[in-house]
Amino acid sequence: MESVIQEKGSLSIHTENIFPIIKKFLYSDHEIFLRELVSNAVDASQKIKKLASYGEFDGELGELKVQVKLDKDAKTITVSDNGVGMTADEIKKYINQIAFSGATEFVEKYKDKGENGNIIGNFGLGFYSAYMVAKNVEIITKSFREGSEAVRWVCDGSTEFELSGTEKQSRGTDIILHIAEDSEEFLDEFRLKGILEKYGKFLPISIEFEEKIINNTEPIWTKNPSDLTDEDYLAFYKELHPFSEDPLFWIHLNVDYPFNLTGVLYFPKLKNDFQGQKEKIQLYSRQVFITDEVKDIVPDFLQLLHGVIDSPDIPLNVSRSYLQADGNVKKINGYITRKVGDKLAEIFKNDRPGFEAKFDDIGLFIKYGIISDEKFYDKAKDFCLLKNVDGKYFTFEEYKEVVKENQTDKNGNQVWLYTTDEKKQDSFIISSQKRGYDVLNLGSMIDSHFINTLEQKLEKVNVKRVDAETLDKLIEKDIQLESILSTEETDALKQLFEGVASDKSAQIQVEAMPVDELPVVITFPEFMRRMMDMQASSGQQAMFGNMPMMYTVSLNANSPVISKILKTEDTTLKSALAKQVYDLAMLSQGMLTGKDLTQFIQRSVEII
Numbered sequence: 001m002e003s004v005i006q007e008k009g010s011l012s013i014h015t016e017n018i019f020p021i022i023k024k025f026l027y028s029d030h031e032i033f034l035r036e037l038v039s040n041a042v043d044a045s046q047k048i049k050k051l052a053s054y055g056e057f058d059g060e061l062g063e064l065k066v067q068v069k070l071d072k073d074a075k076t077i078t079v080s081d082n083g084v085g086m087t088a089d090e091i092k093k094y095i096n097q098i099a100f101s102g103a104t105e106f107v108e109k110y111k112d113k114g115e116n117g118n119i120i121g122n123f124g125l126g127f128y129s130a131y132m133v134a135k136n137v138e139i140i141t142k143s144f145r146e147g148s149e150a151v152r153w154v155c156d157g158s159t160e161f162e163l164s165g166t167e168k169q170s171r172g173t174d175i176i177l178h179i180a181e182d183s184e185e186f187l188d189e190f191r192l193k194g195i196l197e198k199y200g201k202f203l204p205i206s207i208e209f210e211e212k213i214i215n216n217t218e219p220i221w222t223k224n225p226s227d228l229t230d231e232d233y234l235a236f237y238k239e240l241h242p243f244s245e246d247p248l249f250w251i252h253l254n255v256d257y258p259f260n261l262t263g264v265l266y267f268p269k270l271k272n273d274f275q276g277q278k279e280k281i282q283l284y285s286r287q288v289f290i291t292d293e294v295k296d297i298v299p300d301f302l303q304l305l306h307g308v309i310d311s312p313d314i315p316l317n318v319s320r321s322y323l324q325a326d327g328n329v330k331k332i333n334g335y336i337t338r339k340v341g342d343k344l345a346e347i348f349k350n351d352r353p354g355f356e357a358k359f360d361d362i363g364l365f366i367k368y369g370i371i372s373d374e375k376f377y378d379k380a381k382d383f384c385l386l387k388n389v390d391g392k393y394f395t396f397e398e399y400k401e402v403v404k405e406n407q408t409d410k411n412g413n414q415v416w417l418y419t420t421d422e423k424k425q426d427s428f429i430i431s432s433q434k435r436g437y438d439v440l441n442l443g444s445m446i447d448s449h450f451i452n453t454l455e456q457k458l459e460k461v462n463v464k465r466v467d468a469e470t471l472d473k474l475i476e477k478d479i480q481l482e483s484i485l486s487t488e489e490t491d492a493l494k495q496l497f498e499g500v501a502s503d504k505s506a507q508i509q510v511e512a513m514p515v516d517e518l519p520v521v522i523t524f525p526e527f528m529r530r531m532m533d534m535q536a537s538s539g540q541q542a543m544f545g546n547m548p549m550m551y552t553v554s555l556n557a558n559s560p561v562i563s564k565i566l567k568t569e570d571t572t573l574k575s576a577l578a579k580q581v582y583d584l585a586m587l588s589q590g591m592l593t594g595k596d597l598t599q600f601i602q603r604s605v606e607i608i
């Protein structure tokens, strides 16, 4: 049966309810009220400038300026401008109708005149944020239109307002906030100055507070790159980060299609504690500071950069989940990645020595990008460098040529060797070099992840730490060394060492190595070790968290020392000798500690 209830209509909002909502939920940060009112005043000033340029206003423009005044005794904060002002009708339209934005209307009306939208407002709610801190707000305003009468509007935050004629000589608007008891923290010049400097440092119209202009109205990102010198960029960097070292280089961003975005990103000299350096990119919307949390707008691997991004196309007053899904935000992300890739490629191409000199600093960004961003990898694979222990740099392709001859294994795979710690792994590096192998230096936090990505991306390349295996197994060739020991001797040898090993879980194996190789060698299987490194660097505790480091003890069947130990008749001496060479191997891997170390020293002294 069809229902008889059928009705269409529009929902009504009870305005009594709206103030508490604005006060509580519109912005989590109450200090935003000042940003909103100053932005409105800047808008009003920009509008009069534009109207003058369109020939719709032919009076004196005068010096356009926004003034913020604090009167502690009267408990008021006043924001004044000499912009367009409002007529009584405009107040009724723009102020009395909550959420009707005059800004949107202005842009709409003048869009044929190439209105590029230098107007900040668009929600039509900003003005009411004044009620987050004020119990009463007065507007005293006079429109630029000839013959307009000045008007005064007052509202105490209820739904009743008063509108009347008043005296005001000059064009423009004064917004007077009578601060509520619970917001008197804002009646403080330092607090106000702080808020103004935070949000208004780069507003396009001069902002005066306590007889000082607090802003730079023409920050460099609004200028044409071809009009700027290196000094300009460095000076601006100092303005943003007064105590930082000079940046390595920078990128000027400038797009207007399919979204609007300008900005300058700097590559800083990184300190080791790079975690602490995040949140150094500031996000602006038409020169109004919005936030320094740019997580979703800037690709993760570029969050270590410093600088400024300005885009009116990034939605501001919305939740993060919305931001992540926003099409523009995704495009902006892709654009920034591409620009950074292009810039790095350009420096690499035009100034390879300069690029190499900076690589130790920028390598982190590049490797991070390679790991986390497919598109960035496609560009970076041609300029990302590998540094070997002799301090020489190679691209991936160059390096393939360097090691092709000596480091291709019997299956036709290249094996790239690296060290994570030149000092600790010295003996392994030396043995590898003796064989004519090259050793890379990949010891930074990010490298275990980077190596993993390399192996996935590069065909027929395996990457192993110099101590991942004994020298012969590191890069397996067709030639197999013969063991000089019989099967019985091999078993006896293994048993002897199992007896002296203090760590009973150690894997002991007998292997035929070159005669001059050490009698005992301790190695860490690459895969497990790297997984553990990766986990440690990402701060996780999961799978391998509590597991001891796995290692392999290889006994060199062909070592004369091993033969000597096997031939020793005296069983006490035999064990002592075995223990001594075993401990030497432990020592060379920095694994000999505690009682084992004490006893080792004692034994060594006795032998001498």
Ligand SMILES: Nc1ncnc2c1ncn2[C@@H]1O[C@H](COP(=O)(O)OP(=O)(O)OP(=O)(O)O)[C@@H](O)[C@H]1O
Pocket (backbone or CB within 6 Å): 036, 040, 041, 044, 081, 083, 084, 085, 086, 094, 095, 100, 101, 102, 103, 104, 120, 121, 122, 123, 124, 125, 126, 127, 128, 173
């Ligand atoms: N100082 C001012 N001078 C002239 N007009 C003003 C001034 N302040 C506000 N207005 C008018 O009132 C309208 C509503 O302002 P409101 O701040 O509420 O919204 P908005 O600026 O359009 O958008 P947003 O919510 O993003 O700030 C403005 O669009 C503008 O037309």
